[in-house]
Amino acid sequence: MSGADDLTGEFDFPNSLSIPKHAANDEKQRIVANFITDLPYLFGVQFSGLGTFGGKYRQDVGCPARFCGFGTTGNQFERGAFTVPGMFPYQTIDLRFRKDFPRFGRSVTAVGVTFDVFNATNHNNWGCYDTGDRTSANFGVPGCLVSDARRYQVGAELNF
Numbered sequence: 603m604s605g606a607d608d609l610t611g612e613f614d615f616p617n618s619l620s621i622p623k624h625a626a627n628d629e630k631q632r633i634v635a636n637f638i639t640d641l642p643y644l645f646g647v648q649f650s651g652l653g654t655f656g657g658k659y660r661q662d663v664g665c666p667a668r669f670c671g672f673g674t675t676g677n678q679f680e681r682g683a684f685t686v687p688g689m690f691p692y693q694t695i696d697l698r699f700r701k702d703f704p705r706f707g708r709s710v711t712a713v714g715v716t717f718d719v720f721n722a723t724n725h726n727n728w729g730c731y732d733t734g735d736r737t738s739a740n741f742g743v744p745g746c747l748v749s750d751a752r753r754y755q756v757g758a759e760l761n762f
Contacts, residue, residue: 629692631657648700656692694749695722714759724752 638650702714728744735741 629656629659631690633690646701648702649698650700651695651697653695654693655690657690659691692727692748693723693725694720694727696720697722710762712761714761716755716757716759718755718757719752720755721750721752725749 633655634653635655636650636652638648641647641649697719698716700714700716702712705712726747727749728746729748730745732738732740732743732745
C-alpha cells in the first residue's frame with residue numbers, strides 16, 4: 603500500500619489516536635530570525651542579517667521493527683550541543699552590509715554596493731551520523747557537513 607507505515611494495515615491511520623503528534627526522528631525546535639537597520643553614523647550603511655538555529659535532533663538507532671523484528675528499536679541517538687549543552691547544535695548566521703550612493707546632479711543612474719558574509723561564525727553543522735550499529739567503532743560519528751563554511755560575497759547594483 604502506497605504511503606502506509608504498517609505493511610499489514612488497511613489504512614495509514616485508522617483512528618485519530620494513532621496519528622503521531624510529533625515524529626520520533628525530528629528536530630524539535632528551530633528558530634529563524636532576521637533584522638535590518640540603518641547605521642546613520644556610518645554614512646547611511648544598511649546592516650541586515652538572518653540567523654537559523656536548530657535544536658537537538660533525534661535519530662533511530664538500529665533497524666525498524668517491521669524489517670528486523672521487535673526489540674531492535676526504541677534506542678535513539680541525539681546529536682549536538684551548543685553553548686548551553688544540548689541547545690542549538692545547528693546554527694548559521696548570515697550578515698549583509700549595503701550602501702546606496704546618492705545620485706549626483708541630473709544623473710539618472712544610481713549605484714549600490716553590498717558585502718555579504720554567509721555562516722559568519724564558521725560553525726560546522728554536522729550530519730550523516732553513523733547510527734546503524736551501537737557496537738560500531740564509528741557509532742555517533744558524523745560523516746558529512748550539512749552547511750557551507752564561511753564565505754564572502756561582494757556585489758554591485760546599477761539602476762538606470
